[in-house]
Amino acid sequence: GNSVTQMEGPVTLSEEAFLTINCTYTATGYPSLFWYVQYPGEGLQLLLKATKADDKGSNKGFEATYRKETTSFHLEKGSVQVSDSAVYFCALRVITGNQFYFGTGTSLTVIP
Amino acid sequence: DAGVIQSPRHEVTEMGQEVTLRCKPISGHDYLFWYRQTMMRGLELLIYFNNNVPIDDSGMPEDRFSAKMPNASFSTLKIQPSEPRDSAVYFCASRRTSGSWTGELFFGEGSRLTVL
Numbered sequence: 363g364n365s366v367t368q369m370e371g372p373v374t375l376s377e378e379a380f381l382t383i384n385c386t387y388t389a390t391g392y393p394s395l396f397w398y399v400q401y402p403g404e405g406l407q408l409l410l411k412a413t414k415a416d417d418k419g420s421n422k423g424f425e426a427t428y429r430k431e432t433t434s435f436h437l438e439k440g441s442v443q444v445s446d447s448a449v450y451f452c453a454l455r456v457i458t459g460n461q462f463y464f465g466t467g468t469s470l471t472v473i474p
Numbered sequence: 475d476a477g478v479i480q481s482p483r484h485e486v487t488e489m490g491q492e493v494t495l496r497c498k499p500i501s502g503h504d505y506l507f508w509y510r511q512t513m514m515r516g517l518e519l520l521i522y523f524n525n526n527v528p529i530d531d532s533g534m535p536e537d538r539f540s541a542k543m544p545n546a547s548f549s550t551l552k553i554q555p556s557e558p559r560d561s562a563v564y565f566c567a568s569r570r571t572s573g574s575w576t577g578e579l580f581f582g583e584g585s586r587l588t589v590l
Contacts, residue, residue, distance in 0.1 A: 396578065405478070405565055405581035406517075451517065460505060460529065462579055466516040 364389050368452045368465035375442055375472050383437040383468045385426075385452035393454040395419075395428050395435040400449045400467070409437075409450070442472045476500070478582035480566050486588045492554040495585045497566030498547055505569040507579065508541055508551050512562045520564075523549065556589045563587070 369384040387393065394413045398406040410419030415430035424439045435452060452465040479498040487493055499506045507522040521531040526543045534541070538557070543549040553560055563584045569577050 398579075398581075403583075405583045406567075406579075407581065408578045411578065460522065460524070461519060462507075464517045 364391075364393070364454060364456060364461075364463045366452050366454055366463050366465040368450075368468055370466075370468070371449075372469040372471060375470070377444055377472055377474050378441045379472075381437070381439040381442045381446075381470065383450055383452075383470070385435045385437065385465060387433050387435065387452075387454050387463075389433075389454055389456050391456035393456045395426070396453040396455070396462070397424070397426055397435070397437050398451040398453060398464075400451065402448070406451060442470070444472045444474055446470060447472050478566055478568050478580050480564075480582035480585050482585055483583065484586045484588075486590065487556055488590050489557055490555040491589075492552065493556045493560075493587060493589075495551040495564050495566075495587070497549045497551070497582060499549070499566070499568035500570075500580055501547070503568035503570045503580070504546075505571065506543060506549050507567040507569070508549070509565040509567065510562045511565060511584070517565075520551070553587075556587075558589045561587055561589050 366387050396411045397409040399409045400406045410421040412419040412428035418427045426435050426437045449467045449469045451467045453462050455462045481496045504525050508520040510518045520533045521541045523543045541551045563586050565584045567579045567581045569579050
C-alpha cells in the first residue's frame with residue numbers, strides 16, 4: 363500500500379542549528395513527494411515538493427531530495443530560525459490515485 | 475486570491491447536538507477533501523469529492539457523519555448527534571486537476587470542534 367513514515371517528535375533546536383526530519387515512504391505507484399508545514403492555529407501549507415527521483419525541492423531555506431533507492435525524502439535546513447517553529451508533515455501522492463497520504467507530523471520548536 | 479474558506483473557526487457544543495461545518499473551495503478546483511486532525515490519530519482523510527460527486531467516503535467514522543457538496547463552491551460536513559470523541563480540528567482542502575498530476579492540496583484554516 364501507500365504510506366509515509368516520519369521521525370517522531372517533538373524536536374527542539376537552538377536557533378541557527380541544523381535541522382533534519384526523516385521521512386520514508388512506501389508506494390504502489392510512482393509518487394510525488396511533498397513537505398507541508400502547519401504553523402500554530404493554521405492549516406497546512408505546501409513547503410516544497412519533488413516529482414521524480416533525484417529531484418530536489420527547496421523553499422525558504424528548506425530542502426529535500428527524492429531518493430528512490432532509499433525511498434526517502436528527508437527535510438533539511440542549514441540554520442533554523444525561531445519562526446520555523448511548526449509541525450512538518452511529509453506526504454505522497456501516486457499518479458494512479460487522488461489521495462494524499464500524510465505522515466503523523468513532526469513538531470519543531472526553535473529556541474533563541 | 476482567496477484560499478479555502480472554512481466556517482466556523484471554532485465550535486463548542488454539547489453532546490447530542492448537530493454540528494455543521496462549512497467549506498468554500500478555491501474557485502476552479504475540482505477536488506475537495508475533508509480531513510480530521512487529532513493528537514492521537516494525526517491527520518485522517520474522511521471523504522473526498524470530484525466535481526461535486528463523493529468518490530471515497532471510507533474514512534467517515536460512522537453513520538453520524540455525513541458530507542455533501544451541492545455545488546462547486548460549497549461543501550458541508552455534518553455530525554449528528556455529536557459525541558465528545560468527535561472533538562478535533564476539521565480541515566477542508568481543495569485541488570485542481572491540471573496537466574501536471576502533481577497538483578498540490580490547498581488547506582483551509584480548519585474548524586476546531588469541541589463537544590462537551
